[in-house]
Amino acid sequence: MLSKKNLQLNERGELHHLLAIEGLPRKILERILDTAESFVGVNEREVKVVPLLRGKSIFNVFFENSTRTRTTFEIAAKRLSADVVSLDVARSSTSKGESILDTIANLSAMHADMFVVRHAASGAPYLIAQNVAPHVHVINAGDGRHEHPTQGLLDVFTIRRYKKDFSNLTVAIVGDILHSRVARSQIHALTTLGVPELRVIGPQTLLPTEIERLGVRVFTSLEAGLKGVDVVTMLRLQNERMTGALLPSASEYFSRYGLTPQKLALAKPDAIVLHPGPMNRGVEIDSAVADGKQSVILPQVTYGIAVRMAVMAILAGATR
Amino acid sequence: MKIAIRGGRVIDPSTGVDRISDVFIAAGKIAAIGAPPNDWHANKEVNAAGLVVAPGLVDLAVHVKRGTLATELAAAVAGGVTSIVCPPDTDPVLDEPGLVDMLRMRADAQHSAHVYPLGALTKALGGEQLAELSKLAQAGCIGFSQADAPMIDTQALWRAMQYAATFGYTLWLRAEDFHLAKDGSAHDGEVSSRLGLNGIPSFAETVAIARITELMQGVNVKCHISKISTARGVQMIRDAKARGLKLTSDVSIHQLHLTEVDIGHFNSNFRLSPPLRTGRDRDALIEGVRDGTINAVVSDHTPRPLEAKQAPFGEAAPGATAVELLLSLTLRLAESAKFSLPDALAMITSRAAAAAGIPGGGLAVGAVADVCVFDAGAYRHITAASLKSAGKNTPFIGYELPGVVRATIAAGHLAYEHVA
Known part of the structure; x- marks a missing residue:
């Protein structure tokens, strides 16, 4: 056709x-x-x-x-x-x-x-x-x-710069997958480039129907999903998602899915943290992580x- | 006018007739089949050798907007359709008897397909205040409907059922939960997730069917559920019928051919309501048509102006122009899903008329002469220019489809004749 x-x-x-x-x-x-x-x-x-x-x-x-x-x-x-x-x-x-x-x-x-x-x-x-x-x-x-797509490309470019090779990576994308165009582009880019394990992590309300058909493993627990990952992409959570039935509040979201240094410690020690920006500090990411040494958020912009x-x-x- | 249709394969699904014969039409009625009536002399001879002579098609869902009646009726008869059921979302909405009178008067003046209006169930289709159902019925409405507008208030729906049941009226209802379908433009599943389109889950339909059938359980009302789209929905209707509810249903021909995958790169011609669903749903719908759970196949003819479709998928107006394609798409379905020609024609003639409780759909001697003469073996190339409807929006642009209508007779008038 x-x-x-x-x-x-x-x-x-x-x-x-x-x-x-x-x-x-x-x-x-x-x-x-x-x-x-x-x-x-x-x-x-x-x-x-x-x-x-x-x-x-x-x-x-x-x-x-x-x-x-x-x-x-x-x-x-x-x-x-x-x-x-x-x-x-x-x-x-x-x-x-x-x-x-x-x-x-x-x-x-x-x-x-x-x-x-x-x-x-x-x-x-x-x-x-x-x-x-x-x-x-x-x-x-x-x-x-x-x-x-250009965001997805710059994400994988950044990952390649830090990790050199895609063929043995575990990558997690965390947060509002449902509304995220960044997540979709990154998923397709990473699967095409041969990343063997790609995870999406979020509450069921923010996960698209049948998302596993895109070649990802679905986690609803941040702790379980972050175990042993090489790369973490945190997605921006827009304020309008906090009204209605998707999520109760920003603070409850942060308590479950916010990336703190303690949670990041579950990933590999040399794991890098990406964020497409603009960040909501204290909603999806703790400042200590955003500004920490594992963050590659500013290089992403460059x-x-x-x-x-x-x-x-x-x-x-x-x-x- | 006296018309003789000579030498065609006469198929009347309502009686099981399927033989080569002549059909004679006089005074708007089928005068004879086989031997001519006494003193026969025709004003018009139609040579139907090698062609099928079938009842004029009965299409239970043809949306007509203000100012388009003549064009769309011309499209209908060009497609062999001689009876249309018109939902009340005309402009203005059919919620007053005067408007129904006007529509019927204008339709009669066309000497074309018969128009059977559905009255608005509620004022302005607002879903709250009942319209004057008795007066609308006296003006010629064959049932009452919200068209594609929601009936959010369940108590209002229950009361509407009770009131309609009081007078024996039929409610024609869409099965789509308003809130679950709100903002959605595609089936909620893999394709909508890939394309980033808001989904309409299957349970938007099944929750609504459950609501309708549960309310019907306590009210002795006739309901017709329009445009079923899900496998589970088919099963629920099958079960409800087995329980003895006075329920009929139809499906849009699009749902029997296409699935969500066909949306491709956001092709807005594939934005339909209900949305195209999965291959599993399509197969179950076909089986539902086969076993009679789904009574009729409809075109859901919804012509749209070009600019309403030249928009991103989610913002494009839903619907497709289809009344001219109903026969061809039914023939194509007969090929792909292995229906006999009489069985396939039944879905768009006798079975449809019976479900709607309207005349037509057969070729009995003495019946109103609504006849479609077509070449089942010829193919047509579907282009925008080939469509008589004002709407050019169809998923089937570019297709080669079987079935070319040669002549359409409506109430004994030659309403359409194909010029080669």
Whole structure:
């Protein structure tokens, strides 16, 4: 069926859009990570700019606000010498779908080469990718609770930097899996790269139905799930989850699922702690862990630039 | 008008007739089958050699909005459908007798498919204040429904059942728990978890069926449950019927062909209500149709404007245009699930009419002449342009489907003729 064709790859099997980690071959993930490696060096130089995307126009179109993610995409584009325009598109509640495609059509008329899109609805970047001119590339910067592929990539990039090899790792993702696009991207990235044991840990209310079908082991006890892990990813718990029937309170959540130094001690001694940010200290993570020596949360941010540069450069065909 | 349909394979699922014969139509009725009536001379001859001559299709779920009646009736007869049951979520909602009169008048003026309206069970489909059921019934409503709108208040539903039972009216109910389905857009399972879509669990349906059948237990009311989607739901209806409840049910043809996996990359044409479920559910629904637990197969025709579907999956309007595809999709089901042609046609003719308590669905001499003549062996390529409906939103765009309607006769009028 037409709808099932892999939208992300062109007829030569090369990356054309980055919409999701799911369905991407390992080769492509590794190429992005290797390319990002070369950009880490660029970012550490005094002159942090390379001319790979000179003359290209990249439009950041954020239907859902996010200063941090948008900024890292802007920095990545600028370091590649692209022209960057960032738009915070206020979401029209009346003519949602229409406004997405209208917005994109308008921006296309300004000769965009690449769209970086964030939207509150799962799948929105697919709709856009299906409606842009064939030469235009789309990067998903987070769609609903579906995927956040560049975050997943920077997470695995960070893990690779610290752990070198995926083939003997045990990784745990902790918290609100249900609403997390980061979790989904990271799960697909890690399973594709060959991590033998991947765990998700959370209360049943925050675990998606049949999540084990994605190749993960499900734990509802943080203590049991953390035993012997090499990598812990803590997910942000949004405040709105505390109302209603998902969770009673932030403090009760922290008592069960908050990562404290005592609980982290159950993991391997050299375990690293990731968090996609922004953190809720005292809700999902204790400051002593967030700022502790096992935390790689700030390096994640740094590597995020290199990974996004790599994705943009590969999509634009600038690395061949 | 006198019409002779010559040499076709006449299939009447209501009587078991299946033979090559001629059908003669006069004064809006089936005048004879086999030998012509005395002094016969036709104004119109339809050569049906190699074709099937079946009762006009009876579609128990065709949503019609304001201003689209003529187009959608044209779509119906192009698909061989001669009777439609129209849920009350028209615009405006069918909650006043005057509105029902107007709908029927407009429908009659089309000389097309028969329109059988369902009245709104509650004012503005609000789920609280009962509509004037008796007056609506006198205006021609064949039953009462909330369409896809919820009836959250269980006591209101119980009272509605009691009131309807008093006068022998049938309630047509969706089985979907409002709160469990709220915000959902796909079956709650592996696919919704992968795609990050809000799920509608199977038990949103089964909890609602339990609510309906438990209330029915103490009220001698007839209920028709529309658009069953789960395996467990089929079993619950089977059990309720065995207990003697006056219960009928239907299923959308989409549920018999497609599953959650077909959503693919967020294809909003696959956003339906109820959502597409698992292969196991689909198989159980087919068996439910086979053993009669599910009385009828419906198109759940829901045409949507282009922009309502050009949206992210969860924000796209649910529903598909389908009345023109009901015959073809039923023939395709007959192939894949091994139904005989008469058995397959029964689901969309005689069995549907019987479940709804409306005329039609048969070819008895003396009955109103609603006839569909089609080529069961020919295939059609489904494109947006090939659809007469204002809605072009169907999961089956691009499909090659069996069954090409050659002529549709509604109440003795030639309502549609295929031009090759």
